[in-house]
Each structure stands twice: as structure tokens, then as C-alpha cells.
Amino acid sequence: MDQNPFESLKLGNNKTSTFHKKMRALTLLLTTVLLSNCTIQKQDRDDSGNYTESLATPAWYNPANFDTVKVLSWNVEHFVDDIDNPYVDNGRENNPPENMRERRKLFAEIIKKANADVVVLQEFESDSYAQKLAEESFPEMDYQIFASHESNDWYMNVVVMSRIPLGLFHSYATSNTPIIGQADDEGNPSSQAFTNNRMWTTEVVVNSDYQFSLTGVHLKAGRGERNENWRLGQINLLRSHYKQLLRLNPDQNILTVGDFNSTPDSDEFQAFLGAGTEVEFLDPLAGTNVFSHPADSAFWRIDHILPNTNMSAEIIRDTVLVNYFFSPDSMEIAADHLPMSVEIIARDQ
Numbered sequence: 347m348d349q350n351p352f353e354s355l356k357l358g359n360n361k362t363s364t365f366h367k368k369m370r371a372l373t374l375l376l377t378t379v380l381l382s383n384c385t386i387q388k389q390d391r392d393d394s395g396n397y398t399e400s401l402a403t404p405a406w407y408n409p410a411n412f413d414t415v416k417v418l419s420w421n422v423e424h425f426v427d428d429i430d431n432p433y434v435d436n437g438r439e440n441n442p443p444e445n446m447r448e449r450r451k452l453f454a455e456i457i458k459k460a461n462a463d464v465v466v467l468q469e470f471e472s473d474s475y476a477q478k479l480a481e482e483s484f485p486e487m488d489y490q491i492f493a494s495h496e497s498n499d500w501y502m503n504v505v506v507m508s509r510i511p512l513g514l515f516h517s518y519a520t521s522n523t524p525i526i527g528q529a530d531d532e533g534n535p536s537s538q539a540f541t542n543n544r545m546w547t548t549e550v551v552v553n554s555d556y557q558f559s560l561t562g563v564h565l566k567a568g569r570g571e572r573n574e575n576w577r578l579g580q581i582n583l584l585r586s587h588y589k590q591l592l593r594l595n596p597d598q599n600i601l602t603v604g605d606f607n608s609t610p611d612s613d614e615f616q617a618f619l620g621a622g623t624e625v626e627f628l629d630p631l632a633g634t635n636v637f638s639h640p641a642d643s644a645f646w647r648i649d650h651i652l653p654n655t656n657m658s659a660e661i662i663r664d665t666v667l668v669n670y671f672f673s674p675d676s677m678e679i680a681a682d683h684l685p686m687s688v689e690i691i692a693r694d695q
Contacts, residue, residue, distance in 0.1 A: 409553035418462035419603035420685035439501040452680040454483035468564040470505040513549030523579035558599035599657035630666040642678035659695035
């Protein structure tokens with residue numbers, strides 16, 4: 347007797363149903379494993395905030411050579427090359443002073459005497475100029491990286507040269523910051539982006555276990571309320587970025603160096619230090635009579651080397667210095683500011 351066609355259909359549906367159930371179970375298992383893996387990876391990434399694990403160590407670098415790191419910061423006063431940049435209309439840049447040859451020679455000698463691993467230069471024309479000087483005047487120093495965010499229409503920039511690998515380079519050049527409490531001619535709140543290219547933050551990747559964020563600055567010059575509030579707007583931007591870095595990694599080391607155009611007792615400088623806040627910096631030279639400007643007869647300190655509280659333990663004691671590598675008169679010929687330096691232990695303390 348032939349099988350009831352409806353029974354055959356029922357049997358086929360049962361087989362299909364069993365197959366579908368097995369497939370759904372397998373799909374659910376695979377989805378669970380994949381989501382679990384993604385969650386673990388995301389958790390690891392969020393907890394550490396350390397993208398540097400994805401970086402390669404360049405062939406020219408040996409981390410074993412860097413138990414300590416020396417950082418030099420120096421405002422080198424309108425340091426220009428002999429090439430006229432057609433996009434910069436400035437008499438000093440168009441026609442460099444005759445003493446630039448002597449200044450370049452002194453600059454090279456000071457860089458060699460300083461023997462720093464990372465050098466942050468303010469009022470320097472370009473990173474390509476720094477690279478050319480390094481290749482011609484002090485190749486033995488072995489600087490490998492040259493970086494900045496140059497202004498489109500001005501010639502004073504903040505340049506870094508390093509013989510230690512650098513990570514991400516954060517520029518503030520496109521950011522518009524308020525000139526706090528000031529208004530323009532039409533009564534609108536004043537703001538500016540003109541000098542913000544003279545601030546950047548990069549990661550100095552010393553080894554797989556130790557890196558720090560380095561900020562180079564040349565804040566707005568000038569005395570008076572408007573200039574002070576201009577600087578305060580820049581400082582607030584930096585501190586907001588530091589909050590982001592510390593939320594990604596609460597243990598993040600941060601070192602800020604450069605020409606703040608602010609004395610230790612100024613309101614804007616104290617705002618940068620942020621005593622008692624979640625983003626707190628220390629001034630290793632606080633309470634001292636160590637001055638940095640002018641070079642031949644220094645009477646105040648507007649150049650600073652400032653670690654955050656996370657990094658303060660790695661600052662080697664008594665190594666935050668204002669340096670006279672030659673006589674005051676010779677240092678004044680090189681630049682009107684004196685170079686500052688610091689030495690750092692390259693492991694968390």
C-alpha cells in the first residue's frame with residue numbers, strides 16, 4: 347500500500363525542523379564566541395588605552411640603549427634658514443640677519459654639548475630645516491625624527507627632533523580657542539587660532555613598557571589682560587586634551603615643555619598646574635631663583651619643564667636645569683632664551 351503523502355510531508359518537515367534547530371544552535375554558539383572575543387579585545391584596549399602595542403620598532407632603534415631619556419627645550423629666537431618662503435611675508439624670514447651663520451654654529455655646538463635624546467625647539471622655522479642642520483652640522487647625534495605643524499603664513503614654529511621613536515602626533519593648529527573675557531570690535535566674544543599651531547602633543551615610545559606624552563608649547567607672548575587670557579584659552583585646550591588621555595589611561599605620563607610666556611606666579615601658569623585637580627602638574631623649580639630669560643642677564647623664568655603627578659617620580663632629582671653651555675654673552679648670541687633640560691628614568695617608578 348502506498349505511503350500516505352501527508353505522512354511523508356510530515357516526516358520531511360520533522361527532518362527539516364531538526365536540521366534548522368541544529369543550525370540555529372551552531373550559529374548562536376559561533377555568534378557568542380565572536381562577541382565574547384570582541385568584548386575581550388575591546389575591554390583590553392579600553393583598560394590600557396595603550397595603542398603603542400600596534401607600533402613597530404624601527405630598525406634604527408635599540409630600546410636597550412635608553413635606561414634614561416634626556417629632553418631639551420629651547421626657544422631659539424627667530425631661527426631661520428637662508429631660503430625665502432614665498433608664503434611667509436616677513437622681513438626677517440625674507441632676508442635673514444647677517445649673524446645667522448654665527449648663530450647656527452653656536453646652535454650646533456650647544457646641541458652637541460646638551461646631548462639630549464629629544465629636543466623641542468621654539469621659534470624655529472621648520473622641521474625640514476632642523477633635519478638639514480642635523481645632517482650637515484651634527485650627524486653624530488643620530489636624530490631620526492623631525493616633526494612640527496608649521497604655520498601656513500608665519501615662520502616661528504615648534505619643532506621636535508628625536509632619536510627615540512614617536513607615536514601619534516596631536517596638533518591643535520585647527521582649534522579655535524577663546525580669548526577669555528575679551529570681545530572684538532563688534533562686541534562678539536574674541537577667539538583665535540593663530541598661535542595654536544605652536545602647541546602639539548606626541549608620544550615618546552621609549553620601550554614596550556614605558557612611554558610618555560610630550561607636549562611642546564610656545565604660548566602667546568606679551569603682558570596684559572588680553573595676552574594672559576589668550577594664553578589661558580590655550581591652556582584650557584591642553585588641559586581638556588589631557589583629561590581625555592587620562593580617561594583612556596589613568597596612569598598616563600605627561601611632560602609639557604616650552605616657552606609659556608608666563609612666570610610661575612602668574613594666574614595662567616597656576617591654572618596650567620591645576621593643583622588639586624584630576625589633571626595636576628608639578629613645577630620642579632618652584633620656589634627657586636632659577637631663571638631662563640634673557641640669556642645674558644636672566645631675571646625671570648618663562649620657560650618651563652613640567653611633569654604631571656604620574657610622571658614626577660621618574661624625573662631624576664636635580665636634573666631639571668637651565669643650561670649655560672658657554673658664557674652668557676655667547677649664549678645671548680645663540681638665542682635670547684637659555685635652554686632647559688631634564689633627565690627621566692625610562693620605567694614607571
